[in-house]
Amino acid sequence: MRQQLIRSTVLAVGLAIVITMAPVGFAIWNASVGDGRGVVGRWLAEGTPGQTSMRLVAVVVALAVLALAAGVFVAIRQAHQMSQPMRALADRAERLGAGESRIQPLHSGIAELDQVSEVLSRSAQRLTKSLASERDFAADASHQLRTPLTALLMRLEEISVTDDLDVVQEEATIAIAQVERLTRVVDDLMARTRRGGDEPKATVSLDSVIAALQREWQPAFEQARRSVHVHGERGLVVQAKPVDLSQVLSTLLENALAHGRGTVDVHARRSGPSVVVEVSDQGEGVPSTIAPHIFERSVTTTGTGLGLALARDLAESNGGRLELIQAQPAIFALFLSESDAA
Incomplete structure (x- = not known):
């Protein structure tokens, strides 16, 4: 100018x-x-x-x-x-x-004005990404909190309808563990917003996570007259954060309970350098029209459409992946790296 x-x-x-x-x-x-x-x-x-x-x-x-x-x-x-x-x-x-959000740069031939226009355009792009990230975070947070809250509610209902002190004590102990898990979920969500760099890889015992989830979901499956069968290799230690791994497997169990039938089968095994956890049931499976897009957000038969998309994101953030390896009947496979400490 x-x-x-x-x-x-x-x-x-x-x-x-x-x-x-x-x-x-x-x-x-x-x-x-x-x-x-x-x-x-x-x-x-x-x-x-x-x-x-x-x-x-x-x-x-x-x-x-x-x-x-x-x-x-x-x-x-x-x-x-x-x-x-x-x-x-x-x-x-x-x-x-x-x-x-779509601000095209100005090409006026005046260097100062064009420079200000470039700054506005970049600011618009950053603002768009920030708003999209906040919307995704809010949706993911609500979904991650909903699952442990649902399980906790089931435990409290069990306590409210029984007079057996031993059952009350057992259910209360599990409910306390679920509250602690819920606290860890909240802490993890808050840490995710402040995370600036790569964190050291966490490791967790697969047996302990699956056992805790089996206890957590037992009342819901019993109420539906169904069960969860866990089998496969024992003593596996994987590279994943306990909260994330628990959330991914909870999502698969929740989907099997809501959309599947019969016994839910959880099978853990080694596959080369990886550990594979397969979750399947005896239902009709995933419709062929939805199967190719099952992990996309808002693609669902019922519900919010966030569960599997969030579960895949959590798996990838821990260096693993979540796949639908068979649509009918549905078999989901979670691939994780085995820890050197195993």
Whole structure:
């Protein structure tokens, strides 16, 4: 913009100088013609000295007015050329303030304005990503909290309908463990928002996580007259955070309870350097139209459509992956790296 102002000022001053000096040059040229005064010189010399003075003043005033008009014209033209991109930049800033996420950069030829426009465009992109991340976080948090809260509610219902103190003590112990798990889920969610770099890889005993989940979901499956059968290799230790692994397997058990039938089979085994946990049931499985998109958000037969998408994200964040290896009947496989401490 500074260069643009300098150019417009130089142009206006130069034009005024040209207009002012042109008659001088013309007079010099006329002086070399005829009697040495030329046409302009003779016109100024005709009549009385007063008339000559008036004519000279008129010429000077006319030249000044012409130079002023030329300068104003150049200034208006340059101001118009600069005001258009500034209005466009102000419009982009207003749209960004209104929440619009697609702000195209401005190409005005004025370096300063184009630089501000680039900053606005990048800010819009960052704002869009931030808002999308916050929406996903809110949705994921609600889903992660819903599962342990549901299991906890089932335990409290069991306590409320029994008079057996031994059952009450057992259910209360499990409920306390579920509250502790819920606390860890909240802590993990809060830590995820503050996480800036890579964290050291956590390890956990697969047996302990599966056993805790089996106790947690037992009342729900018993109420549905179903059961969970756990088998396979024992003593496996995997690279995953306990909260994340528990959430992934809880999602698979919850889906099997809601959409499947019969016994739910949980099978753990080694597969090369990985540990595979397969969860299956005896239901009809996943419809062929949904199977290719089963891990996409909002793709579901019922519910929120967040569970499997979130479960896959959690698996990947721990260096593993979650796959649907068979649609009918449904078999989900969770692949995790085996810990060196195993």
